[in-house]
Amino acid sequence: MTPATGRPSPVTAPVPFFPPDLFEEDRDTVLRLLYELGTGEEQKFILGEHTRRFESELARRLGAADVVTCASGTGALQLVLTALGTGPGDEVVVPAFGCAPLAAAVLHTGAVPVFADIDPHTLTMDPADARRRVTGRTRALMPAHMFSVMADMPAFNTLAAEYGLRLVEDSAVAQGATLAGRPAGLWGDAGVYSFVQVKSFGMPGEGGAVVTDDEETAQRVRMLRNHGQDGRHRFLHHLVGHNSRFDEIQAAVQSHRLPGLSARLARRAAIASHYTERLTGLPGITTPPAGTDGRCYYVYTLLADDRDALREHLTAHGVHTHVYYPRPLPEQAAFAPFAAPPATGRPSGPKDAPAGRTNGFPWPHALRAARRHLSLPVHHMLTDAQVEHVADTVRAHALRTG
Template sequence: MKEIPLLDLQAQYRQIQDDIQEAISRVLESGRYILGTEVEALEREVAALCGTRFGIGVANGTDALQLTLDAWGVGPGDEVITTPFTFFATAEVVSQLGARPVFVDVDPQTYNLDVSQLKEKITDKTKAVIPVHIFGQPVDMDEVMDVARDHGLWVLEDAAQAIGAEYKGQKIGSFGDASTFSFFPTKNLGGYGDGGMVVTSDEGLNEKIRRLRVHGRSPQSKYHHASVGYNSRLDELQAALLRVKLPYLDRWNEARRKRATLYNQLLKDVPVITPFAERDRTHIYHLYIIQTDRRDALITHLKSEGIATAAYYPVPLHLQEVYKSLGYQEGDFPISEKICKRSMALPLHPELDEESQFQVVKAIKQFFTYGEKG
């Protein structure tokens, strides 16, 4: 029985192995390993991809979110609106700054923040909105920006899962006041360790984040500090390796889209909900998510067939133990809660072959026809 992983990072590495090794040697021979010319070049290249003036490399995607909010002055007494159907970091950074995360339920088809519910959550304490481009499909940014501008709010795009995705023909990253990316190894543009970036066209924000990432240091002197900051610097080695991968990004994203299309066709008559893609957006399928009432049993069955899957996300943020103090209860965000109980990811990556996809779908069809093994 052929084992099928959820993601095959080794297969991707083998394609570009020589270039990766050359980049490693280049950095090691340079003698500069943090915030050097490789980071500067990657910042320019990612900013150009997104159509922004600036890119700021930081230690990881979580820091990218937190440093941006901190630079805007978000803190105790403030509220930041986001979705409960996302990775914990999106709300965690709000809490780390002493502010309060306020949740808005998601659209049942796209799983993105339901913009129609956004206005009703805005109060005089609201400082910012964090729309999350979940699983690689952009949020309706025109609607988000209209609401935010009407109420004087900052907009921070959490694009950790969506680098290279497009909204109305334009790469995401330049619609909000700032956008953040994660270069965690499993991402569509993943490094060989942690890394992250903020992109923005706001010169003042760019300068603040650059200070914050090096302990709030003054540009004039290494040992003078204008504010309390962070140690959140992107390594030269990660930047160099990401620069090798960046030219492949569109090609790899298109490969994901083709494999998602094949899954959609093969699963057409299977009792699962396949991903919905808005026509005016380019979904880049960081994850290929299906829904079924029998999610946990199906995961178990596929595991027995050597097929890796994962539940995204089993517990919505408003029901996490750490957020009991916010006062949310089960039923407050019914769409998010339903999706959390039903959603799971199938194997999907640019190197996935058709034979493997047929094997995955065959196992799924067997499950719905005959039930679990044993």
């Protein structure tokens, strides 16, 4: 990738945000595994030997005591919260900016999500604001790694220990990242990964995992994912559980793809580094925090003062982009009833104020991030020419309008 200048480079085909041929090189293997499992003598399609092997491989790679796969990353969050005893009357502090499962998983346990604002630079939950949200009803903290940046887990560890809280690490987007030498997912009582197609270790279907160094938590999650059974005796239910079991075909596919994960992550990191080099300092553009510690480039997300205009410009030049969270969670209709009101009046949302103003909204950094964030293609299948085209196109817009 050689820096270019001037107008966007001549890339004729669109630059996809998600590669449409992501699993093309795995096609023959997937078909073979499907046939072998479908015609195998055991005829076991969930929670079999492939699942056990995949869990062991992940645990060994992480240096974790246990990995428990389940039906989705969202399911993993709910299983962890339930395993840790979260329930009615409890509160869980979650980021005000992020994916719906951060709040929904809490509500499904009967507890209430308490929204904390985010750090304006990392876009992850601000430990100082989280501290202000802790009450006598707080059961757990649930920071989430956001886009390419891990949350300040040392600070959350300290906060959890100070108040005797459980710490759940939403590392759904951060598989492969490490912070201060510790892998994402292993900073709290338990962490979760997501294997849905678009994640860094995505697969052709839904899936997730709980990672933990606590044997009791792992045992409870393992029962909860399978209707409260202990895995040794069918139809004996020790807990009120869920159907969140892992698919044998997907487990076999993920075991096949696991050895190539490091190379794919390295390619993403190289692309991200090049974007940062080309885009830092442009008028109206804020690039992600620099550095390599605590980074995993699931997506590359910048902040733009004129986000919508930039997105239209990129679309016009064939670059597909993504806006993940157009509203903070407290402003979503599903979760607004559970959001604490500001000191005066009703929360003011994105429709109530122009960009840059928050009108007393109690999570101002989350609101600004919702209005300004834009994710660029960063997947490992991008060519150097496509990467250069993306960078050139962003630069051309910023320099023309800035």
